Amino acid sequence: MNGALRNVVYFLIMAGLIVAVGQMQSWNVALSIVNLCLISSIMALGVNIQWGYAGLFNVGVMGFAALGGMAAMLISMPPVKEAWAVAGGGTAIGLLIFVSTAVAAVLVYRKLPKGTLRTTIVMAIVILGYVLLRIFFDPTTNTIEKVNPAASGYLGGFGLPILLSWPVGGLLAGAVAWVVGKITLGLRSDYLAIATLGISEIIVAVLKHEDWLTRGVKNVNGLPRPVPYEINLQKAEWFLSLCERLGVDHVTFSSIFVKLCYSLLFLTVLLLILWLSERALRSPWGRMMRAIRDNEVSANAMGKNITARHLQVFVLGSVVVGIAGAMLTTLDGQLTPSSYQPLRFTFLIWVMVIVGGSGNNWGAVLGGFVIWFFWIEAEPMGIWLMNFITSGMAIDNPLRLHLIESAAHMRLMTMGLILLLALRFSPRGLIPERTQQK
Amino acid sequence: MSDPLNAAALLANFVVVPAVAYGSQLALGALGVTLIYGILRFSNFAHGDTMAFGTMFTILFTWWFQSMGISLGPLPTALLALPFAIASCAIFVLLSDRLVYRFYRQQRADPVIFVIASVGVMFVMNGVVRFIIGPDDQNFNDGERFIIKAREFKQMTGLAEGISIKVSQGITVVTMIIVVAALFWFLNKTRTGKSMRAYSDNEDLALLSGINPDRVVMVTWILAAALATIAGTLYGLDKSFKPFTYFQLLLPIFAAAIVGGLGNPLGAIAGGFVIAFSEITVTYAYKKFANYIVPGDWKADGLMQLLSTNYKFAVSFLILLLVLLFRPTGIFKGKSV
Numbered sequence: 046m047n048g049a050l051r052n053v054v055y056f057l058i059m060a061g062l063i064v065a066v067g068q069m070q071s072w073n074v075a076l077s078i079v080n081l082c083l084i085s086s087i088m089a090l091g092v093n094i095q096w097g098y099a100g101l102f103n104v105g106v107m108g109f110a111a112l113g114g115m116a117a118m119l120i121s122m123p124p125v126k127e128a129w130a131v132a133g134g135g136t137a138i139g140l141l142i143f144v145s146t147a148v149a150a151v152l153v154y155r156k157l158p159k160g161t162l163r164t165t166i167v168m169a170i171v172i173l174g175y176v177l178l179r180i181f182f183d184p185t186t187n188t189i190e191k192v193n194p195a196a197s198g199y200l201g202g203f204g205l206p207i208l209l210s211w212p213v214g215g216l217l218a219g220a221v222a223w224v225v226g227k228i229t230l231g232l233r234s235d236y237l238a239i240a241t242l243g244i245s246e247i248i249v250a251v252l253k254h255e256d257w258l259t260r261g262v263k264n265v266n267g268l269p270r271p272v273p274y275e276i277n278l279q280k281a282e283w284f285l286s287l288c289e290r291l292g293v294d295h296v297t298f299s300s301i302f303v304k305l306c307y308s309l310l311f312l313t314v315l316l317l318i319l320w321l322s323e324r325a326l327r328s329p330w331g332r333m334m335r336a337i338r339d340n341e342v343s344a345n346a347m348g349k350n351i352t353a354r355h356l357q358v359f360v361l362g363s364v365v366v367g368i369a370g371a372m373l374t375t376l377d378g379q380l381t382p383s384s385y386q387p388l389r390f391t392f393l394i395w396v397m398v399i400v401g402g403s404g405n406n407w408g409a410v411l412g413g414f415v416i417w418f419f420w421i422e423a424e425p426m427g428i429w430l431m432n433f434i435t436s437g438m439a440i441d442n443p444l445r446l447h448l449i450e451s452a453a454h455m456r457l458m459t460m461g462l463i464l465l466l467a468l469r470f471s472p473r474g475l476i477p478e479r480t481q482q483k
Numbered sequence: 484m485s486d487p488l489n490a491a492a493l494l495a496n497f498v499v500v501p502a503v504a505y506g507s508q509l510a511l512g513a514l515g516v517t518l519i520y521g522i523l524r525f526s527n528f529a530h531g532d533t534m535a536f537g538t539m540f541t542i543l544f545t546w547w548f549q550s551m552g553i554s555l556g557p558l559p560t561a562l563l564a565l566p567f568a569i570a571s572c573a574i575f576v577l578l579s580d581r582l583v584y585r586f587y588r589q590q591r592a593d594p595v596i597f598v599i600a601s602v603g604v605m606f607v608m609n610g611v612v613r614f615i616i617g618p619d620d621q622n623f624n625d626g627e628r629f630i631i632k633a634r635e636f637k638q639m640t641g642l643a644e645g646i647s648i649k650v651s652q653g654i655t656v657v658t659m660i661i662v663v664a665a666l667f668w669f670l671n672k673t674r675t676g677k678s679m680r681a682y683s684d685n686e687d688l689a690l691l692s693g694i695n696p697d698r699v700v701m702v703t704w705i706l707a708a709a710l711a712t713i714a715g716t717l718y719g720l721d722k723s724f725k726p727f728t729y730f731q732l733l734l735p736i737f738a739a740a741i742v743g744g745l746g747n748p749l750g751a752i753a754g755g756f757v758i759a760f761s762e763i764t765v766t767y768a769y770k771k772f773a774n775y776i777v778p779g780d781w782k783a784d785g786l787m788q789l790l791s792t793n794y795k796f797a798v799s800f801l802i803l804l805l806v807l808l809f810r811p812t813g814i815f816k817g818k819s820v
Contacts, residue, residue: 239741457606461603
């Protein structure tokens with residue numbers, strides 16, 4: 046069986062599994078799995094750009110996804126007029142301080158020659174900006190948070206279409222990635238890993254604790270949707286007649302229809318990014334990236350600027366992750382900062398890329414589907430397994446109760462084991478990287 | 484009115500004492516990271532969870548001893564459980580080396596592959612810990628609570644501010660000094676320790692002089708497991724044991740090891756204290772302190788806190804960035820492979 050046929054078979058098996066869920070559980074469940082599979086695939090594509098193309102180990106996928114999520118909320122929610130009325134001036138001053146600090150820092154960075162002096166001055170500007178921000182902006186945040194805290198207590202967003210937030214989320218993630226990359230790339234590879242771990246924790250902490258911006262752990266619910274609402278569909282003439290023609294129940298079909306709309310949107314983005322990634326990988330740029338990854342010394346000798354290319358690819362990958370993060374929040378319809386867990390958002394994506402095939406975009410997509418599918422289905426399987434193992438014990442046996450209660454933690458171990466086994470026995474993944482030119 | 488004595492007592496109680504204890508715990512953790520880095524040449528992401536793993540054994544043995552009625556009187560029973568926990572943790576860590584890392588060592592794989600493998604190990608360990616002891620808080624500190632109570636200190640000195648020192652803080656510092664002294668004695672005086680340093684400095688030369696690499700690696704893992712278990716147990720006694728907190732300790736520990744220079748044991752200790760003191764001084768609310776120190780009737784409005792405690796790990800991150808910007812090899816020169 047040649048490679049291309051094998052890959053098609055993999056995707057067909059995956060489709061078969063989803064159809065099986067559709068038939069055995071319900072089509073609603075199957076479609077919600079598909080939607081998350083699509084988003085996971087995009088995140089995996091982003092990580093694959095960083096790891097597969099360039100060998101960069103990003104442990105902060107969670108943070109970049111969270112930035113995308115924040116963008117989705119900020120773009121789509123309507124502004125809270127009462128909060129702006131009492132705190133508009135303070136916010137403007139805060140923004141002014143923030144922007145002028147950033148501009149001053151960038152100007153100094155551009156104008157002065159590289160060296161300790163420049164770094165010191167930039168640091169001093171940033172610290173001064175922080176102090177000013179604390180002095181002038183802190184009272185404003187308190188005012189904002191006091192405005193109707195049960196329902197709003199934050200500034201709200203821009204009230205723009207939520208689809209706009211997808212590119213914005215990508216840009217936001219890319220900007221943060223640029224700063225992190227600028228500092229850590231060019232040093233040894235572990236530093237990037239440790240720094241990304243740190244920045245992602247900080248981003249999520251900001252989301253959790255800056256109530257004036259994101260409402261913190263109170264969550265922002267009811268983000269506007271890019272697709273119709275079920276309740277409106279059930280009243281629409283054309284939808285009812287469509288249901289009649291198909292012979293289906295209009296309540297069930299309305300939620301399936303909404304999920305299908307999402308799938309279509311996500312699929313479009315996935316295909317677009319996949320197409321761009323494939324084009325990039327086959328271009329001279331892609332070959333250069335692979336050359337740098339496989340032998341930095343000789344690529345450097347050929348005159349390639351390794352640090353600059355690494356920075357470029359790190360930013361690009363983070364942009365893709367940010368887009369996926371915004372899409373996920375759009376699908377959820379709410380921003381829940383406490384849902385950002387490193388296991389779910391960083392390491393799961395890594396397992397996807399490594400199992401799927403690092404360096405191969407189709408592999409990353411397949412990995413996204415396969416791993417997400419098993420991630421969702423692992424819980425019922427784990428509980429079933431535990432029930433089976435303990436079926437011989439008495440119903441109130443403490444060991445049995447403990448085992449069943451702990452079944453949820455099996456996910457961690459399973460994901461760790463899958464990662465280790467894939468890395469050891471199939472390091473090239475399900476769909477290996479193509480290295481030969483045809 | 485100005486009252487420097489009370490201000491100093493206040494600062495000692497809320498900044499110096501906790502920072503010394505926390506710094507000792509970080510230093511022990513960073514020593515483990517730095518040893519692994521020096522000998523095996525990768526950043527071990529599983530170290531935080533190795534700490535949780537070892538501490539879990541300490542807790543289990545403590546419970547067992549408590550159920551048999553064994554205790555150390557005023558000292559926590561955990562100290563008695565510690566050697567058994569170290570042994571159990573070392574066995575598991577050696578097993579993980581045998582099953583995971585050894586293969587990549589023979590392949591001479593890239594350091595980044597080791598890092599990814601260590602992430603896998605981290606998950607398995609984390610899963611095992613949550614599976615056995617659960618994700619919740621466990622408090623296993625028994626025995627006396629305080630060496631000096633704030634009230635006694637006030638009576639002794641007549642100051643308005645008291646200084647209290649917890650038993651766990653005292654134990655932390657004493658243990659740290661003993662462990663560090665023993666470790667340095669081992670690295671500098673014994674044959675095995677010297678061969679480890681030789682292996683760390685120049686692997687090829689060490690191999691040529693007949694040093695057995697398997698033995699060096701084995702001793703390194705045992706030392707790392709011991710350091711992780713001790714650090715984790717001390718942290719757990721001082722605060723409380725929660726698996727997720729130990730995962731989050733990874734960042735300050737790495738920052739400490741890098742600030743001191745990865746691969747440099749002395750640097751790891753210094754780095755631990757740098758991180759601990761910065762974290763606590765930056766997140767401490769200086770309101771009361773300012774009221775003591777500033778003369779006149781001026782009262783501070785607001786907490787006068789530089790950074791909210793919610794962002795305490797941002798401090799380690801910022802220090803990490805500063806070090807990477809100015810001195811990528813750390814304060815004490817470490818390796819930069």
